[in-house]
Amino acid sequence: EAQVTQNPRYxxxxxxxxxxxxxxxxxxxxxxxxxxxxxxxxxxxxxxSMNVEVTDKGDVPEGYKVSRKEKRNFPLILExxxxxxxxxxxxxxxxxxxxxxxxxTRLTVT
Amino acid sequence: GENVEQHPSTLSxxxxxxxxxxxxxxxxxxxxxxxxxxxxxxxxxxIIDIRSNVGEKKDQRIAVTLNKTAKHFSxxxxxxxxxxxxxxxxxASPSGGSxxxxxxxKGTLLTVNP
Numbered sequence: 347e348a349q350v351t352q353n354p355r356y357x358x359x360x361x362x363x364x365x366x367x368x369x370x371x372x373x374x375x376x377x378x379x380x381x382x383x384x385x386x387x388x389x390x391x392x393x394x395s396m397n398v399e400v401t402d403k404g405d406v407p408e409g410y411k412v413s414r415k416e417k418r419n420f421p422l423i424l425e426x427x428x429x430x431x432x433x434x435x436x437x438x439x440x441x442x443x444x445x446x447x448x449x450x451t452r453l454t455v456t
Numbered sequence: 457g458e459n460v461e462q463h464p465s466t467l468s469x470x471x472x473x474x475x476x477x478x479x480x481x482x483x484x485x486x487x488x489x490x491x492x493x494x495x496x497x498x499x500x501x502x503i504i505d506i507r508s509n510v511g512e513k514k515d516q517r518i519a520v521t522l523n524k525t526a527k528h529f530s531x532x533x534x535x536x537x538x539x540x541x542x543x544x545x546x547x548a549s550p551s552g553g554s555x556x557x558x559x560x561x562k563g564t565l566l567t568v569n570p
Binding site: 440 | 457490492500558
């Protein structure tokens with residue numbers, strides 16, 4: 347079964363405490379991406395990766411890092427989270443019109 | 457960069473009526489235009505997409521039209537049903553064949569009243 351998984355699904359943390367949200371796909375897709383979703387703002391792309399070791403910034407990359415060391419995994423790293431990074435985060439993997447989003451990670455930074 | 461405007465922000469229709477959602481984009485290099493449906497509390501899912509070499513694409517009750525000259529594209533849902541109620545997002549990508557750098561509209565909340 348085609349699947350994109352994210353962990354954790356829910357996280358409450360404090361300002362400045364480094365965290366990583368993992369994303370994994372089992373479809374051998376080359377392309378993966380991270381989005382954040384905020385009320386009234388829709389989905390905004392944070393980073394994307396076209397293949398292993400190839401990443402690029404989306405529209406809102408500030409405060410985030412990513413890595414793509416293996417094709418199946420694309421973790422999102424917040425080195426020093428701030429309250430304005432409180433949001434719902436989605437990971438996705440694509441291959442043409444075969445597109446799958448993960449279930450989402452709801453992050454609260456206090 | 458790309459800017460995508462989506463209208464209306466909310467749309468309420470009676471079951472069986474048609475619904476139309478419109479998007480405009482700013483970057484003439486954009487050539488891939490997907491539409492996503494997001495039900496309450498769930499993840500977005502791709503429902504239809506169109507590339508710039510095609511003017512219209514249809515899939516059962518859903519159709520998308522593209523006018524590259526005017527830089528706008530629209531989602532048409534016919535014979536709406538209550539299960540069509542969701543938030544719909546349009547998006548545009550300057551190079552949809554390779555890197556999927558997507559810019560999204562802010563979404564349209566569609567409510568289909570039984």
